[in-house]
Amino acid sequence: MDESKLKRCSTSSTHAEAVDEATDPLQNADKRELDDSETEVNSRKKQKQEEETTEKKKECCFDTKDAKGNNERTIFVTGFDNSGSRDEIRSALAKHFSSCGELTRVFVHIECETGVSRGYAFINLKNRVGIEAALTLNGSDLGGRKLLVTMARLRDEYYGHFNFKGCEICRASYAAGRLRLYRWNLRTGGGKFRRFSPEFEEKCRRHHEETMASRKMNKSKTKEG
Template sequence: MDSKREMKKRNESDIGAISTPSPLVTRKKGKKRKNRKESDGDEIPALNKKVDQIGNCLNELTGIVKKLNKNSEMSSKEKEIPKKVEYECLFENEDSDMGNGQTIFVRGFDCSFPIDDIKSTLTKHFSSCGEVWRVFLPYECKTGSPLGFGFVNMIRDAHKGLALNGTYLGGMRLQVTMAIDRTEYYGFTNFSGCERCGRALNKRRMKRFQENFGRRITPPPGAVFKTPKQNDEAK
């Protein structure tokens, strides 16, 4: 009986020893918890920093996407709206109205150069016969390509310029004659023109009419103007 009680006490003491942690174990567990809390405290700011970085990257990407969308919209609008092609209508050029009875016609020059260069070359060539006032080279409105002939106005002694007929300019033989003897003087052949040509020509004709016939006729002193009806009644 006594032996049984002793055995029971031993078992209870062993169980108590097992269930009750030692102070050393308790201290170790406390340290681990403390270290874990400290590490958690260090990780939170780092995570917040990473979250902020990711947010900044997303904002940058969003801005880039918006910019790309805006550029694509602008390019699509530019494609939809046709660009206006700027050009100078031939008959809007004041030089095209330079013709008169003393104008010289010339053809045979090299048309592969820019118009301004050709005009300068012709001016220099005709200057050997006198002072040149103006050189005009007809061209296609939309392309600016010369039609292959031109007109020259001399300040005086235009007939002297006819001496250049048959001369060479840049290795090409020139044909020089009075413009009034050429059909090109009255109308350009092989000329396509543009939508503004008709309006420009009408404007020019109106200007000429006003210059020639638009002056007011001043009646003499004491003159009385009557209508046809008044004239009939007077009879």
């Protein structure tokens, strides 16, 4: 009887060991899956943290001292090469318009998400003689490209930055620009009242007409070509 009991105990123990050996791979697989899921969660958290830090480091378009300062004597410039950085474009424009007199402001508009220039800039000069000299640089060459130079108040970009995808500060500035346009229309009757001398207003009007005519000619030439 004792020997039979011992045999039964030994067989049961060997059976239990075999069952444990069979279940161990399943448990190991479950542990591996849990470890993999934990690593994925940790990697996602790190990725989110990195994205948040990069968003904080992005430069806002209006987070500079030159962002504010548009007025009715501001010059609008476009047509330059916008592949360079903001500082490179600013220095190139400042050098190009340095012959017109003292520059008080050169503001290059960029996209906050990419840092790429939107292709236009605002320039302020110290006196009216410099403004007239800057307008004569319309069609001048800068880096192999022809510039379009006109009064900023004749452009929509002066009142608001249209089709712009920026940060919350940029959107707030856009809303402020639209409000500024509304107030300007109320104060001046939609630009009917003269804010400069008649000679200067007439010169600006002719300059705008010549600019639009040259743009139409260039478009027609490109279509024919």
